[in-house]
Each structure stands twice: as structure tokens, then as C-alpha cells.
Amino acid sequence: MAVQPEGAPCWADAMFSDLEGAKSFYGDVLGWTFAEASTELGNYTEAYANGKAAAAVVPPMPGQEGMSQWCLYLAAEDAAATARKIRDNGGEVLMEPMQVADFGTMCLARDPGGVLFGVWQAGTHQGFAADMGEPGSFCWAEVFTREPQKSDAFFPAVFGYSAQQMQDHTMDFRVYNLGERPALGRMEMTDDFPPEVPPYINVYFSVADCDEAVSKATGLGATLQFGPMDTPFGRFAALTDPQGANFSVIDTTRTEGEMPAMTDVS
Numbered sequence: 001m002a003v004q005p006e007g008a009p010c011w012a013d014a015m016f017s018d019l020e021g022a023k024s025f026y027g028d029v030l031g032w033t034f035a036e037a038s039t040e041l042g043n044y045t046e047a048y049a050n051g052k053a054a055a056a057v058v059p060p061m062p063g064q065e066g067m068s069q070w071c072l073y074l075a076a077e078d079a080a081a082t083a084r085k086i087r088d089n090g091g092e093v094l095m096e097p098m099q100v101a102d103f104g105t106m107c108l109a110r111d112p113g114g115v116l117f118g119v120w121q122a123g124t125h126q127g128f129a130a131d132m133g134e135p136g137s138f139c140w141a142e143v144f145t146r147e148p149q150k151s152d153a154f155f156p157a158v159f160g161y162s163a164q165q166m167q168d169h170t171m172d173f174r175v176y177n178l179g180e181r182p183a184l185g186r187m188e189m190t191d192d193f194p195p196e197v198p199p200y201i202n203v204y205f206s207v208a209d210c211d212e213a214v215s216k217a218t219g220l221g222a223t224l225q226f227g228p229m230d231t232p233f234g235r236f237a238a239l240t241d242p243q244g245a246n247f248s249v250i251d252t253t254r255t256e257g258e259m260p261a262m263t264d265v266s
Contacts, residue, residue: 007159049136
């Protein structure tokens with residue numbers, strides 16, 4: 001695959017204290033198969049959808065045990081330059097740009113509202129290889145934040161997004177675009193979210209049947225947070241896996257309703 005443009009979602013991974021449990025869960029729910037763990041990279045383990053790289057799971061580093069969380073990586077041509085932009089725009093760099101063998105260069109950061117994300121400058125590992133929409137592949141992601149104005153200033157400044165606001169009085173939802181292509185959504189966290197839930201990026205994975213995926217997930221100990229629900233974008237549901245990581249599943253072939261009106265934001 002070609003290197004993704006600056007700011008495009010290009011990879012996702014998550015730390016799990018019970019790595020084998022995570023592999024079993026996502027293997028059953030999303031149909032993933034797994035590579036051999038890379039011992040030289042802390043047992044980093046790639047997941048495959050139909051034989052193509054879809055994501056990765058890894059044991060926590062010492063001191064980082066606890067609740068699991070998916071991390072979305074955004075593409076960068078120069079991770080060091082992006083890290084400077086992150087700081088210049090009020091974000092926090094948690095892990096300085098670090099070369100990972102010849103695979104690429106990564107860093108971890110938070111936006112001014114506390115949303116964790118990664119930056120990936122591709123080397124030999126260019127990111128997602130599974131075709132978007134193929135069962136088990138990455139499909140979409142949304143920034144969930146209690147301080148939307150901070151995210152709305154930060155992400156376009158760092159990654160050059162333009163923005164559109166959904167015309168819906170029931171929710172504050174915005175889309176960050178790269179050119180004509182949607183890159184990320186941004187949703188304001190309301191009081192429906194317990195205060196102990198931190199801001200995060202919700203990652204969506206494609207499934208062939210949303211209801212079947214939810215049934216498998218809840219049967220394996222996941223918690224259903226929302227849905228399944230039909231939308232113009234597909235039938236989706238939000239889940240928390242047995243180790244506490246939030247994610248969503250979506251069947252993009254099953255759509256209902258008209259696309260919402262969007263207004264450009266200057």
C-alpha cells in the first residue's frame with residue numbers, strides 16, 4: 001500500500017495484560033489471525049484480516065498495567081516535526097519520536113483535552129494493509145472529548161484538516177477532512193459518559209454482521225455500550241472488551257436513512 005497522507009489514520013494497537021485472552025477475543029469477534037510475537041519488540045503481535053495487517057496487540061510495559069485502550073496512529077512525513085507542532089499547539093508529547101527498527105518512527109501524544117493518540121512515520125511498515133470495509137479491517141475513528149473546542153483547534157492545526165459540523169441539535173459532532181476525504185470524527189462526551197471514563201479515540205472495525213459480532217463479543221465477556229443501531233453510514237454498535245478497551249463494530253453494507261447535513265467550519 002502507498003504511504004498514507006499526513007494526518008490519515010494509518011495504524012492501531014492496544015496493550016493487554018492478558019495478551020492471549022485478547023487474541024482469543026478479537027480472533028473470535030473480528031476473525032483475526034495473529035503473527036508470531038516479536039520478542040525483540042516486546043512481544044508486539046500483529047493481527048491480520050484475511051491475511052493482511054489490520055492492527056496489533058502487545059503486553060503492557062512495566063508500570064503501564066491496568067485498563068487497556070486502543071491507540072490510533074496518524075500518519076506523519078516527519079515525526080519529529082509533528083511532535084514540535086503538537087507542543088506548539090498545546091498538546092503533550094508522552095513518548096518522543098523513536099525509531100522502531102526499520103519499520104518506522106513512532107511517538108505518543110495527547111491533545112490539550114487529554115485525548116491519547118500516536119504518530120507514525122512509515123518505514124517498511126506503512127500501516128493498515130487490510131482493505132477498508134473488509135471484515136476485520138479498520139474502518140473509522142472518532143475523537144471522544146469533553147472539551148471539543150480544544151480538539152477542534154488542535155487537530156486541524158497539527159495535521160492540516162479542514163472541518164465540517166453536523167447539523168444536529170442532539171449532538172455536537174464534527175468531521176475532520178483531508179482534502180475531500182473524511183479522516184476522523186469528533187464527538188463531544190456528554191453526561192451519559194461516567195466521569196471516570198477518560199477522553200479517547202474510538203476505533204471502528206468492519207464486520208460482516210453487526211448483530212452477530214455483538215452476540216459473540218458479549219458472549220465472551222464484552223459490555224455492550226450502545227446499539228446495534230442503523231445509520232446512513234452502516235449498522236454499528238459500541239462495545240467495551242473484557243479487559244476494558246473501548247471499540248466499535250460496523251457493517252457498512254447495511255445503511256438506513258439520509259446522510260446528515262454538514263456545514264463547513266472556517
